[in-house]
Amino acid sequence: xxxxxxxxxxPIRAQRAATGLKAHKDDLPRLQAYYDAEIAPLSRKFENQxxxxxxxxxxxxYLGLGVFLALLIxxxxxxxxGAQFVPFSWIAAVGIAFLIWRWASSPMRQYxxxxxxxxxxxxxxxxxxxxxxxxxxxxxxxxxxxxxxxxSYDKAxxxxxxxxxxxGVSIGINEVHLLREERDKDKSRDVTVFRGLFISLSSxxxxxxxxxxxxxxxxLTNFFSDSHGGLERVHLEDPQFEKMFDVxxxxxxxxxxxxxxxxxxxxxxxxxFFSSRIQCAFHRDRLLITIESxxxxxxxxxxxxxxxxxxxxxxxxxxxxxxxxxxxxLKLNEYTGL
Amino acid sequence: xxxxxxxxxLVLIVAYLWYVSLIKKRNTARExxxxxxxxxxxxxxxxxxxxxxxxxxxxxxxxxxxxITALRTQLTAGYDKxxxxxxxxxxxxxxxxxxxxxxxxxxxxxxPELKSDQTMVQAMQTYNEVEAHISAARRFYNSAVSExxxxxxxxxxxxxxxxxSVKAMPFFEAQEADRxxxxxxDYLK
Numbered sequence: 018x019x020x021x022x023x024x025x026x027x028p029i030r031a032q033r034a035a036t037g038l039k040a041h042k043d044d045l046p047r048l049q050a051y052y053d054a055e056i057a058p059l060s061r062k063f064e065n066q067x068x069x070x071x072x073x074x075x076x077x078x079y080l081g082l083g084v085f086l087a088l089l090i091x092x093x094x095x096x097x098x099g100a101q102f103v104p105f106s107w108i109a110a111v112g113i114a115f116l117i118w119r120w121a122s123s124p125m126r127q128y129x130x131x132x133x134x135x136x137x138x139x140x141x142x143x144x145x146x147x148x149x150x151x152x153x154x155x156x157x158x159x160x161x162x163x164x165x166x167x168x169s170y171d172k173a174x175x176x177x178x179x180x181x182x183x184x185g186v187s188i189g190i191n192e193v194h195l196l197r198e199e200r201d202k203d204k205s206r207d208v209t210v211f212r213g214l215f216i217s218l219s220s221x222x223x224x225x226x227x228x229x230x231x232x233x234x235x236x237l238t239n240f241f242s243d244s245h246g247g248l249e250r251v252h253l254e255d256p257q258f259e260k261m262f263d264v265x266x267x268x269x270x271x272x273x274x275x276x277x278x279x280x281x282x283x284x285x286x287x288x289x290f291f292s293s294r295i296q297c298a299f300h301r302d303r304l305l306i307t308i309e310s311x312x313x314x315x316x317x318x319x320x321x322x323x324x325x326x327x328x329x330x331x332x333x334x335x336x337x338x339x340x341x342x343x344x345x346x347l348k349l350n351e352y353t354g355l
Numbered sequence: 356x357x358x359x360x361x362x363x364x365l366v367l368i369v370a371y372l373w374y375v376s377l378i379k380k381r382n383t384a385r386e387x388x389x390x391x392x393x394x395x396x397x398x399x400x401x402x403x404x405x406x407x408x409x410x411x412x413x414x415x416x417x418x419x420x421x422x423i424t425a426l427r428t429q430l431t432a433g434y435d436k437x438x439x440x441x442x443x444x445x446x447x448x449x450x451x452x453x454x455x456x457x458x459x460x461x462x463x464x465x466x467p468e469l470k471s472d473q474t475m476v477q478a479m480q481t482y483n484e485v486e487a488h489i490s491a492a493r494r495f496y497n498s499a500v501s502e503x504x505x506x507x508x509x510x511x512x513x514x515x516x517x518x519x520s521v522k523a524m525p526f527f528e529a530q531e532a533d534r535x536x537x538x539x540x541d542y543l544k
Contacts, residue, residue, distance in 0.1 A: 252498055270390045273491035351480060 018321040024078065029071045031064050032323035039331040048334060051143050056136065056326055063132060063324035070124040071320065077124070081117035088113065125320050132317050132324070133177070140330050141179055144337055148181030150315070156180075156191040161215055164298035164305045165246040166229055168210040170195035177315040183341050184350040189217040192314060213293065214314065216306040216340065220349040223302040226268025228275055230284065231296045233263050255281050261288065262296075275299055275347065283346055287339050304349065370515060377512060377521050380503040384524050387496035388436060391527075394489040395430060395449050401485060402427050402456070405478050409459065412469040416462055423459060426452040443525040453486070493527045500524045 018027050035057075040048050089110075133152065141148040155175045161167050176192035195211040227248060243250040248265035251272045258281040266272035287306075288295040294309040314336075317329060344350060406420055413420065430448050434441040460479065463470055470476075504523045507516040516522070 254494070254498075269387070269495045270394070270488060270492045273494045274487050277487075277491075351484075 020321075023071070023075065023321065026075075029068055029075070031068050032325075033061070033064060034323075035325050036323075036327055038327050040334055044334065044338075048143075048330070052327070052330055055139050055142070056330060059135065059139070060325050063128075063136070063326075066128055066131065067320060067324045070128040073124040074121055077121035081121045085114060085117055128320060129316055132326075133315065136317075136326050136329070137177075137315055140326070140333055141181065143330075143334070145181055145183065148179065151178050151180075152176065154178035154191070156189045156215060156217060158193070158215075160217065160300070160303060161298075161305055161307065164227070164229065164300040164303075165248070166231060166296045166298045166305065166307055168195065169197060170210050171198045172196040172207065176313075179315075183344055185221070186344050186349045187217075187219040188340060188344075189215075191215045211307070211309060212311055213307065213309040216308065218304040218306075218340070218344060218349055220302050220304060220347075221351060224271060224275075224299045226266055226271045227298070227300050228264065228266035228268065228272040229296070229298040229300075230262045230264045230276070232294050233259075233261055239263065251276070253281065254278075258285060261285060271299075279346055280343075283339075283343055287343070290335070290339055304343070304347065370511075373512060373515050374519055377503075377506055377516055377519060380499070380506050381521050381524075384496065384499040384503045385436065387492065387499040388442065388524075391446075391449070391489065391492040391496055394485060394492045398452075398456075398482070398485045398489065399427055399431050401478065401482055402452075405456075405459070405475075405482060408472060408475045408478060409463070409469065412466045412472075413462070416459075419455065419459060419462065423452065423455050426455060439522065439525050446525070446527050449489070453489070456482070497526050500526055 018029075023029075038045060038048055038052060092106075133150075138148075138150045141150050153175055155173075156178055158167075158173055172195070174194040174196070176194070178192070179188075179190040181188050191214065193211065193213065193215050194209065196207040197210045198205050199208050228251070229245065229248060231245065239250070245263070245265040248267055249269070251264040251266050251269060253259055253264060253273070253276060255278060258276075262284070264272060264276060284295065284297065287308075291308050291310060295306060297304065297306045314333075317324070317326070322328070402423060406423065409416075410420060426448065430445070430452055434445040436442065460482075463475070463479070500523075503521075506512045507521060507523045
């Protein structure tokens with residue numbers, strides 16, 4: 018079912034059959050055991066709630082549409098023949114339609130809200146008891162700004178936030194929307210300059226320099242400028258990586274310690290896994306990563322899909338595994354004498 | 356006449372800029388070489404600590420420990436950074452020490468008490484990190500030398516370089532032993 022068939026009255030039926038978790042065969046038994054114990058028992062409850070929400074929403078949409086049409090017909094005698102339809106009438110019509118839509122869709126919003134508050138914290142607890150999931154939290158924008166991997170922006174909006182740790186390395190993930198105000202004559206409008214994820218991984222040892230890998234600026238820009246925010250260009254050996262990223266650092270040696278061939282491959286794999294543009298910075302005692310994506314990651318993909326949450330669990334597990342691999346690869350958890 | 360003068364000035368400016376870029380490249384290569392030396396010094400400082408811990412447990416590896424000590428002494432003796440042969444020899448000595456230390460790390464595996472000694476674990480972790488830094492410093496050095504050598508060897512850079520006494524520098528190259536194919540059956544006995 019999709020929105021169109023839903024509106025045109027397609028039958029709303031519960032789908033209780035599981036499609037199966039998708040994960041690497043080595044991870045599957047542990048994943049399945051956790052799913053069966055923690056998530057599957059809630060699946061029936063949420064499937065009932067989903068069906069109820071969809072039915073209620075459709076009733077309200079039909080009712081709302083009727084009220085809207087009735088109001089429109091009632092207003093027709095008030096319109097004098099030949100009179101212009103004044104802008105106020107348009108605004109009023111749009112306003113009423115919006116209020117009706119808000120009222121009609123509220124059962125669906127309540128359902129997605131309940132999924133977020135009950136299912137996602139459970140999914141993240143799989144990765145450790147200290148994993149927490151919260152909405153609307155700001156993990157700390159300043160550190161990303163100081164790390165020089167953000168575009169210039171005027172406003173920031175924060176959505177879901179995940180905090181936890183792996184091998185003693187603290188992990189923070191934040192959904193962020195950055196906007197820049199642009200003036201066009203007298204009007205000003207907000208333009209999206211970044212939408213996606215901010216990821217912060219702590220390191221037990223502070224980095225001596227400041228190293229960033231930003232997405233490639235193109236050979237022409239690099240020909241005229243060999244620096245980025247006061248950092249010097251680092252030429253690396255992997256031509257594939259050089260095509261995707263431009264690396265800048267205050268410490269040429271440390272940049273090469275961090276950007277080993279294995280890490281370069283991992284970063285490219287991460288970009289491919291998220292099918293997104295990725296930038297990262299090693300700054301002070303943190304590895305900061307930004308992943309551009311228009312997808313809302315911590316919500317059920319569609320209310321029209323069955324509430325089994327297998328897809329969501331499998332996808333989040335895959336993404337977290339990529340982050341854990343970076344921690345293991347960079348040995349961010351190790352204390353050394355350096 | 357005026358045109359000739361302008362042409363001459365332009366040639367002089369280009370030649371000067373070329374000279375500046377050559378010197379910059381040479382200095383970057385020297386800076387990279389100094390970077391290797393900083394890391395080698397760190398390793399040289401770490402080696403006695405590792406040897407002291409190892410000596411307590413390793414009765415049968417005296418010759419290996421002595422060899423490492425001798426190589427460390429050679430490496431810390433200093434060398435002429437402007438002499439390509441001296442640089443080449445210095446890098447070869449660093450590699451030889453690396454190889455011997457690698458041998459020591461493998462030998463540690465045969466001494467369970469030493470392997471689980473907390474000070475040794477920490478020292479080995481630090482050593483591995485220093486090795487990663489040395490390897491990165493070599494990559495930086497080779498990248499800087501590659502740029503310098505290209506500039507020095509191509510005309511008219513070669514002309515300006517010979518006038519300014521800027522010489523090509525040796526690359527860091529892996530030792531013959533490192534290039535030899537690894538026979539897995541030696542390790543899987």
